[in-house]
Amino acid sequence: MSDHLTVVKHPLVQHKLTLMRDKGTSTASFRRLLREITQLLAYEITREMPLTSRAIETPMEEMEAPILAGKKLALVSILRAGNGMLDGVLELIPSARVGFVGLYRDEETLQPVQYYFKAPDGLNDRLVIAVDPMLATGNSSAAAIDLLKGAGATDIRFLCLLAAPEGVARMKEAHPDVPIVTASLDRGLNEKGYIMPGLGDAGDRMFGTK
Ligand code: URA
Numbered sequence: 001m002s003d004h005l006t007v008v009k010h011p012l013v014q015h016k017l018t019l020m021r022d023k024g025t026s027t028a029s030f031r032r033l034l035r036e037i038t039q040l041l042a043y044e045i046t047r048e049m050p051l052t053s054r055a056i057e058t059p060m061e062e063m064e065a066p067i068l069a070g071k072k073l074a075l076v077s078i079l080r081a082g083n084g085m086l087d088g089v090l091e092l093i094p095s096a097r098v099g100f101v102g103l104y105r106d107e108e109t110l111q112p113v114q115y116y117f118k119a120p121d122g123l124n125d126r127l128v129i130a131v132d133p134m135l136a137t138g139n140s141s142a143a144a145i146d147l148l149k150g151a152g153a154t155d156i157r158f159l160c161l162l163a164a165p166e167g168v169a170r171m172k173e174a175h176p177d178v179p180i181v182t183a184s185l186d187r188g189l190n191e192k193g194y195i196m197p198g199l200g201d202a203g204d205r206m207f208g209t210k
Contacts (some may be wrong), residue, residue: 005168006044006181013040017161017183021199027208031084034133034206037161037183038088045129045157045181046093071127074099074120074153078132078144081203085131085159097126101144105137105193112140117147124152133202135163135182136195138170145175161202162186164195 016033019025025033050069055062075090076099077083090096102116120126128148135141141158148156156178158171163182166189171180186195194200204210 004172004176004179005163005185006179007163007185008041008044008181008183010040013037013183016040020161020205021197023200025205027205030205034084034161034202035088035091038085038131038159039092041159041161041181041183042089042092042129045159045179049127072097072122072125074123074126074128076101076119076128076130076144076148078103078130078140079116081133081206082131084202084206085133085161089129089131089159096129099148101130101147103140103143105140107192112143114143114147117151119148119151119153122152123148124154126153126155128153128156129159130156131159133161134195134198135160135167135171135180136189137164137193138167138174141167142170142174145171145178149175157181162195162198164189 016037020030020033050071051066052069053064054067056065073093073096075096077086079100079102097120099119103112103114106113130144158178158180160182162184164186186198188196190196
């Protein structure tokens with residue numbers, strides 16, 4: 001991917017995102033919509049995965065048919081809201097290995113604090129897709145990418161549902177080599193670090209917590 005930021009404007013993505021933003025949307029619908037949108041965004045983020053070909057026989061004749069070149073994939077969820085995006089990608093790429101980065105945001109400083117890190121082996125050989133629905137200040141996303149690079153990852157992409165300009169700028173400064181794919185670039189952050197207009201706290205909305 002060459003662009004640092006890709007906003008997927010597909011009508012299905014935008015329609016589903018509007019339903020997710022609506023505060024009247026139930027927890028069950030929010031979760032289902034997040035899974036569906038994630039699949040559509042994953043389609044975009046995997047667009048340039050290398051293909052090779054394999055000789056097969058259709059019922060009609062032999063052919064050389066395209067098939068994924070077999071670059072291994074690691075999907076990394078930034079806890080906890082990233083977990084809501086795992087199933088969507090795994091339905092498309094069931095053989096992906098899965099890692100987890102646990103960071104919470106200190107509500108005073110807005111800085112990330114690490115509490116968990118577990119990644120699949122051989123990150124250096126894998127396309128790594130880090131998932132977190134909300135790219136807000138970008139502090140935790142940049143810290144998560146730091147951890148992944150420290151564990152050997154070199155080919156990393158970041159998949160989110162909403163991005164704030166502040167978060168995109170932070171990521172571009174810290175990790176200009178990590179392309180971001182999102183469904184929307186929103187207006188900005190409020191004083192508490194929430195994305196505006198946003199959709200509120202993604203974790204609370206998908207897990208029904210407050
Ligand atoms: N995390 C969220 O869940 N929502 C925001 O708006 C910002 C960070």
